[in-house]
Amino acid sequence: xxxxSIVLIRGLVxxxxxLILARMMGKKHITDMTYYEYIVGISIGSIAAELTFGTxxxxxxxxxxxxxxxxxxxxxxxxxxxxxRFRKLTEGKTTIxxxxxxxxxxxxxxxxxxxxxxxxxxxxxNAFKLSEIETAVMEKNGQISVMKKSDAEPLTPKxxxxxxxxxxHPRIVIIDGxxxxxxxxxxxxxxxxxxxxxxxxxxxxxxxxxxxQIDSMGNVYVDLYNDRLNMPQIxxxxxxxxxxxxxxxxxVNFSLQTENQNAKExxxxxxxxxxxxxxxxxxxxxx
Numbered sequence: 001x002x003x004x005s006i007v008l009i010r011g012l013v014x015x016x017x018x019l020i021l022a023r024m025m026g027k028k029h030i031t032d033m034t035y036y037e038y039i040v041g042i043s044i045g046s047i048a049a050e051l052t053f054g055t056x057x058x059x060x061x062x063x064x065x066x067x068x069x070x071x072x073x074x075x076x077x078x079x080x081x082x083x084x085r086f087r088k089l090t091e092g093k094t095t096i097x098x099x100x101x102x103x104x105x106x107x108x109x110x111x112x113x114x115x116x117x118x119x120x121x122x123x124x125x126n127a128f129k130l131s132e133i134e135t136a137v138m139e140k141n142g143q144i145s146v147m148k149k150s151d152a153e154p155l156t157p158k159x160x161x162x163x164x165x166x167x168x169h170p171r172i173v174i175i176d177g178x179x180x181x182x183x184x185x186x187x188x189x190x191x192x193x194x195x196x197x198x199x200x201x202x203x204x205x206x207x208x209x210x211x212x213q214i215d216s217m218g219n220v221y222v223d224l225y226n227d228r229l230n231m232p233q234i235x236x237x238x239x240x241x242x243x244x245x246x247x248x249x250x251x252v253n254f255s256l257q258t259e260n261q262n263a264k265e266x267x268x269x270x271x272x273x274x275x276x277x278x279x280x281x282x283x284x285x286x287x
Contacts (some may be wrong), residue, residue, distance in 0.1 A: 091140045100135035174212035193249035199242030248274035
């Protein structure tokens, strides 16, 4: 038997031996990973370290070893997709830790989980009171999922039959003082409108803003480079400017939406007057 064949056999034996040992250790030691992902991560790291310092071993043997340990998880994943029994064998199964509000001590012992460790997992799921928990399950990857009792769940609009507008994902509209105009227009707002909003929150111009985000409801979060700009003593002037700028933006929007030509011209005229007013006030607002 040649040397590479020996490496192959040893690699296979080592893999399945470590898989068995990992199963014996329990799920709490492999959080966020499957058993074989856990052992492969450790083993490939060890092989790579040995490759660096073990100069007496052939390079080809190291390469074959790493290929074996890298390919086995891929092969196992494909088999798991086709076989439930094999998946149960390699990944294990979920374990119920709390059922109908009662802690199952035998299952805690089975997973080598102490009460303190259980409480840590429950608190991470925002469940501080055992009396509020209906079910807790340890998943195959070591995570614990919690379902609270119905009367302990937070009240939502759905429970009270309240219809609310469905929100979409928020968008970043200013980065390092640069306006992301595409993101802004996707929500139907103008650059002038955005300027009015950031003025309300203490900025003098777009260049004062490090980051700004807008949600689908039109609420704008603003983070300034110099947070002291948002001090109350300078905010009054900026608020006046913001209101004027927002009024101008609204007039522009009205002119675009109306089909009445007279109304369109009137809105555009007043919008230009607001623009002129802002230019005249600019000197005083900067003081």
